[in-house]
Amino acid sequence: MWKEFKKFAMKGNVLDLAIGVIIGAAFGKIISSLVADILTPILGLLLGGLNFSGLTITFGDAVIKYGVFLQSVIDFFIVSFSIFMFIKLLNKLQRKEQEKPPAPPAPSKEEQLLAEIRDLLKQQQGSR
Numbered sequence: 001m002w003k004e005f006k007k008f009a010m011k012g013n014v015l016d017l018a019i020g021v022i023i024g025a026a027f028g029k030i031i032s033s034l035v036a037d038i039l040t041p042i043l044g045l046l047l048g049g050l051n052f053s054g055l056t057i058t059f060g061d062a063v064i065k066y067g068v069f070l071q072s073v074i075d076f077f078i079v080s081f082s083i084f085m086f087i088k089l090l091n092k093l094q095r096k097e098q099e100k101p102p103a104p105p106a107p108s109k110e111e112q113l114l115a116e117i118r119d120l121l122k123q124q125q126g127s128r
Contacts, residue, residue, distance in 0.1 A: 016097045019115075027082075031078060031082050032075060032079075035079075039074075039078065043074075053068055053071060054067055055070065097111050
């Protein structure tokens with residue numbers, strides 16, 4: 001069982017997924033900071049100093065913090081758009097990589113021998 005688990009854990013896809021999750025978590029923190037520390041204050045200024053986190057509705061003893069929900073929705077859209085743009089860039093780079101023509105293979109021994117014979121024949125025809 002341990003050997004099977006080790007084989008599974010060391011597959012390329014599992015390692016790629018683990019790396020993707022780690023990078024995604026770090027990317028998510030960056031985007032969350034961008035939204036919370038830069039975009040939300042700017043949006044608040046544009047909307048007349050409105051602070052989303054303070055928006056609430058009170059029903060009796062219950063307090064509904066819909067401003068926090070709005071902030072989460074904005075955060076989601078910005079993160080989604082950022083990931084979309086990042087994936088679009090990666091796809092563009094991969095397409096360019098795939099469009100490059102493959103390098104011609106090195107000539108085989110037979111091809112090298114035939115090329116030498118061709119060159120010798122050209123030399124003999126030129127010396128006549």
